[in-house]
Amino acid sequence: MSKDLCRSCGSCGFPMRNPGDYAGGNPAAEYCSTCALDDGQLKPYEEVVHANAEYLVREQGLDLLAAREMARALLASMPAWREQR
């Protein structure tokens, strides 16, 4: 597996290991499939918060409010969002 397949999402930091983890299944994408549309464009902030919160609910069993808080804190530290806040 090439190094390029082990980047992390520029929006949420999710490690993208499989082509399916990348937006649109394209390993050249900068963002994961949770944060970006199939064409690789980053989704609007609120949508990304929501998508990441749902992921945390699913994967970690958090309740939705706690998951949204965590998603906002996570995104605040990422390069894709740092300048927008």
Ligand SMILES: [Zn+2]
């Ligand atoms: Zn992401």
